[in-house]
Amino acid sequence: MQDAIDASDVIGRWEYDVPNDRVYADTLAALVFNLDPMVAEMGAPLSAFLEGIHPEDRERAARTIAQSAEDGLSCVLEYRVCSADGVIRWVLDRGRIDHDRAGRPTRGNGILIDITQMKRDEAACIHTATSVSNTPLERAAEHCLAVRQAIYELPPSVLHQMSDMLLLEIGRRLSGIAALERPGVTN
Secondary structure, eight states, rough: OHHHHHHOOOEEEEEEEEETEEEEEEHHHHHHTTTTTTHHHOOHHEEEEEBBBBBHHHHHHHHHHHHHHHHHOEEEEEEEEEETTEEEEEEEEEEEEEEEETEEEEEEEEEEEOHHHHHHHHHHHHHOOOOSSSHHHHHHHHHHHHHHHHTSSSOOOOHHHHHHHHHHHHHHHHHHHHHHTTTTTOO
C-alpha cells in the first residue's frame, strides 16, 4: 500500500449519495480509511469512513462535511486517518456536495491526497526555525499560521479555504527561495 501511495500523492476518489447515506470509494481510498475495499466499492455509510478518521480529527471533519452538505460550498479538509496498514497518514480531502432545485443535498464527489510528507516537512521546518524570522516572507508565514489556527476555531467557512490557499502560496514561494539557495542547484 505504501508503494502505491508513494507513487502518487493522490490516494483516490469518493462519491457520496447523500439521500441514501452511501459513500463509494476506490480500493486505495478504502484501505486508507481501514475499510474493506469491496464494502467501499459497493457503498458504505458515511459513518464507516468517519470511523477511519483519527479520533482527534473526527468531530471537526464530521462538522465540516455536514456544513458542506448544508451550504453546497466546496469543502477542503485536512485530517489524519488510521489506515489498514496501521500507519497514521495526513489526508487532504477536497470535495463538494450538490443540491437539487429544492435545495436538498443530493450527491457529492471529491478527491483524497496524501499530505503526510508535507506535514512531516512542515513539522521539521517549524522545529528547526529560529525564534526570529529573517525575511518578510518568513514572518508572513508565521503570522498566517497563527491566523489559520484562529480561523479553524470558527465554524467552517470560506475563510478556512482562503487561509489554506494563502499558506500554500507562501509555502511555494519559500520553497522556491530555498531551492535557489541550496548549493549545487542549477536552473
